[in-house]
Amino acid sequence: MSDDTSMNETPTIETHTEAKSTDDRSPASEADADVAGMDDQSIGEETVIEARDLSVFYGDERALQPVNVEIPDRQVTAIIGPSGCGKSTFLRSINRMNDMIDVARVDGELLFRDTNVYGEAVDPVALRRAIGMVFQKPNPFPKSIYDNVAYGLRIQGKDDDLDEQVESALRRAALWDEVSDRLGESALDMSGGQQQRLCIARAIAPDPEVILMDEPASALDPVATSQIEDLIEELARDYTVVIVTHNMQQAARISDKTMVFLTGGELVEFGDTSRIFENPDNQRVEDYITGKFG
Amino acid sequence: MARKEYQKRLDELREDVLYMGEVVQERMRMGLTALESKDETLADEVITRDAEINELYLALERECTDLIALQQPVAGDLRFIAASFKIITDLERVGDLATNLGKYTKQAERDVYPDVDVQGIGAFALEMVEDAMEAYAAEDTDACYEIDERDDELDAMCERASGFVVRDLIETELTEDTTDAEIERLLADVSRLLLTIRDLERVGDHAVNVAARTLYMVENDDALIY
Numbered sequence: 001m002s003d004d005t006s007m008n009e010t011p012t013i014e015t016h017t018e019a020k021s022t023d024d025r026s027p028a029s030e031a032d033a034d035v036a037g038m039d040d041q042s043i044g045e046e047t048v049i050e051a052r053d054l055s056v057f058y059g060d061e062r063a064l065q066p067v068n069v070e071i072p073d074r075q076v077t078a079i080i081g082p083s084g085c086g087k088s089t090f091l092r093s094i095n096r097m098n099d100m101i102d103v104a105r106v107d108g109e110l111l112f113r114d115t116n117v118y119g120e121a122v123d124p125v126a127l128r129r130a131i132g133m134v135f136q137k138p139n140p141f142p143k144s145i146y147d148n149v150a151y152g153l154r155i156q157g158k159d160d161d162l163d164e165q166v167e168s169a170l171r172r173a174a175l176w177d178e179v180s181d182r183l184g185e186s187a188l189d190m191s192g193g194q195q196q197r198l199c200i201a202r203a204i205a206p207d208p209e210v211i212l213m214d215e216p217a218s219a220l221d222p223v224a225t226s227q228i229e230d231l232i233e234e235l236a237r238d239y240t241v242v243i244v245t246h247n248m249q250q251a252a253r254i255s256d257k258t259m260v261f262l263t264g265g266e267l268v269e270f271g272d273t274s275r276i277f278e279n280p281d282n283q284r285v286e287d288y289i290t291g292k293f294g
Numbered sequence: 295m296a297r298k299e300y301q302k303r304l305d306e307l308r309e310d311v312l313y314m315g316e317v318v319q320e321r322m323r324m325g326l327t328a329l330e331s332k333d334e335t336l337a338d339e340v341i342t343r344d345a346e347i348n349e350l351y352l353a354l355e356r357e358c359t360d361l362i363a364l365q366q367p368v369a370g371d372l373r374f375i376a377a378s379f380k381i382i383t384d385l386e387r388v389g390d391l392a393t394n395l396g397k398y399t400k401q402a403e404r405d406v407y408p409d410v411d412v413q414g415i416g417a418f419a420l421e422m423v424e425d426a427m428e429a430y431a432a433e434d435t436d437a438c439y440e441i442d443e444r445d446d447e448l449d450a451m452c453e454r455a456s457g458f459v460v461r462d463l464i465e466t467e468l469t470e471d472t473t474d475a476e477i478e479r480l481l482a483d484v485s486r487l488l489l490t491i492r493d494l495e496r497v498g499d500h501a502v503n504v505a506a507r508t509l510y511m512v513e514n515d516d517a518l519i520y
Contacts, residue, residue, distance in 0.1 A: 249366050277368045279514040290371045291297035 045072035048210060048240045049094060053108035056089050056098060056265075063089045064265040066108060071257070076232060076241045078255035078273065080248055082288065086265030087244045091212050094242065095131035096124040112210070129156070132203035136215040138195035140187035140202075145170075145179050148187045148198055152206045165205060172238075173201035174231050193224025197231065204239065211235060213243040217250065229254050248289055252277045260285045300365050304374065307357055308431075311378050311385075314350045315427035318385045318392070319420060321347065322497065325395030326416040329490070332399060340396035347389035354382045370511075377511035381430065384500040384507075388423060391493045391500075398486050406483040407462065410455045412490055418448055419494045422501035430508045435515075438505035442518050448498040452491050459487055 049071040056064040064086045071077050079087040089098065096117060098104040109116045117127055129152070140148050149166045153159060166183075170176040175197045179190075187198055196216060203211055213232070217225040232254050235241055245251050251258055251273065258276040260269045262284055269276060269285045280286050287293050321340055328336040358379040361367060367375050395416075422441055429437035463484050468477065506518035 248368070252368065278372065280369055286369045289368050291300065 048073045050111040054110050055107040056093055057105045059103040067267045069270050073240055074236055075256040076236045076254055077257040078251035079244045079259045080251050081261035085261040085263055087261045088214055091214055091244050094212055095128045095133060099124055129206045130208050131210040132208040133212045134199050134203050134216045137219050138192055138199050140195050140198050142188055144184050145187050146183040149201050149205050156206060169201040169205035172204055173197045175201055193220050193227055196228060210240045215244055215246060307378055310354055311382060312431055314382060314385050317347060318388045319423055321389055321392040322420050325392040326413060328399040329395050330413055334400055337396035337399035341393050344389055344393040347386060351382050351386040373511045377507040380507045381504050384503045388497055388500050391497050394493050398490055401486060406487055407459055415451050415494045419497040422498050426501040426504035429505055433512045435509050435512050438509040438518060441505040442502050445498045445502045449495060452495040455491050456488055459484060
């Protein structure tokens with residue numbers, strides 16, 4: 001079930017003051033950024049999310065090597081890599097979904113608009129409203145189409161002009177034309193592709209800034225997949241999208257930036273998608289994307 | 295290694311492009327020999343066997359298209375296929391230019407301007423093609439730059455040869471006894487020689503194209519393209 005179900009009325013996360021300024025980066029983290037092959041092109045773009053020496057452990061096991069990366073505003077950033085490389089772990093660390101795993105522990109910083117989301121003053125529920133998430137398998141609530149979208153808005157008390165907000169979210173999720181005459185029907189009667197777009201509508205209804213997607217099209221047929229891909233490109237006009245995908249061609253098609261994690265939870269390269277897929281810096285990345293290993 | 299069948303097809307593409315290069319070089323040698331020895335039988339063979347090169351080209355073009363459509367190559371593999379796709383076009387054109395040498399052989403009834411070293415220019419251009427294909431096989435980027443520089447030398451050789459012919463033609467004194475048929479024959483011979491020189495100069499250009507695409511393939515560097 002979506003984490004939206006745990007939403008409460010906690011206000012924004014903009015209360016934390018301990019985060020370092022961007023000028024306060026340590027030499028070690030700069031060195032790590034170089035290792036990750038950060039593109040010069042990212043300089044000058046507004047950064048929404050920044051990882052600084054971010055590591056994740058499950059018990060004693062390190063699932064993520066220290067990650068240093070800056071994810072730009074209103075672009076699609078794809079995360080690719082072989083199974084078990086840490087890409088979903090990194091994605092879930094952005095809106096603290098790993099908090100739900102008892103043995104998970106995070107080191108380093110994950111800044112959202114310069115605020116460390118792991119700071120004590122940050123409310124994870126409010127954070128997840130600003131950084132929504134869409135999962136691999138569509139997970140609509142067993143309610144009507146309308147109520148699925150309205151759910152988070154009601155909880156937040158944003159129920160003025162609810163019809164308008166629901167319609168707006170469904171339109172932004174490219175679903176309105178298909179469901180406008182049956183909003184009262186159960187969401188569970190929709191096709192898989194429609195259910196996934198409904199989940200996207202539900203995620204964007206509270207007007208988040210970032211949308212995280214964990215293999216959102218892997219359970220869908222090619223037509224539904226292309227609809228989701230079109231939608232992701234549309235969404236990137238208004239939102240920052242970070243998407244984990246096993247489908248490298250999908251990453252190449254829809255993303256502006258690509259992060260490549262390889263075995264051991266190491267971010268090996270990050271940069272413009274066109275460069276990663278035409279001329280990666282790192283030989284291991286080249287070997288991975290050309291199918292020579294992995 | 296994963297994707298074994300895909301890797302095998304990439305290896306085979308490389309081998310086939312190199313084979314096409316060898317066929318084209320052989321055809322150039324035959325064309326130059328036919329021209330030098332006025333061997334019309336050899337000239338006919340060069341002309342008729344151009345169809346083999348065209349078939350090779352079409353088969354390799356299809357293979358490149360298939361690999362792109364079905365295997366979605368990226369990075370170095372993509373550059374290799376894209377470069378090969380362009381290189382086979384250049385090789386096919388060199389094959390056409392070799393065919394032209396066969397045609398010129400059949401049209402020529404006599405040598406004009408024997409002092410013009412057509413064979414020397416041809417050998418120079420052919421060696422550029424040979425070296426360009428070796429650079430492709432060995433992924434030798436230094437050789438790519440070197441071939442590009444050599445093209446200037448070939449251009450200068452061709453310009454000197456053409457200039458010599460044109461100047462001599464202008465200075466040729468026609469007498470009252472010179473018939474129209476003789477004038478037409480002279481012009482046809484001179485035009486054919488100038489076309490031969492131009493074609494050999496173009497062979498060098500195609501060799502540079504092969505080198506330029508090889509450099510792109512190996513280093514993602516388009517410095518020699520145009």
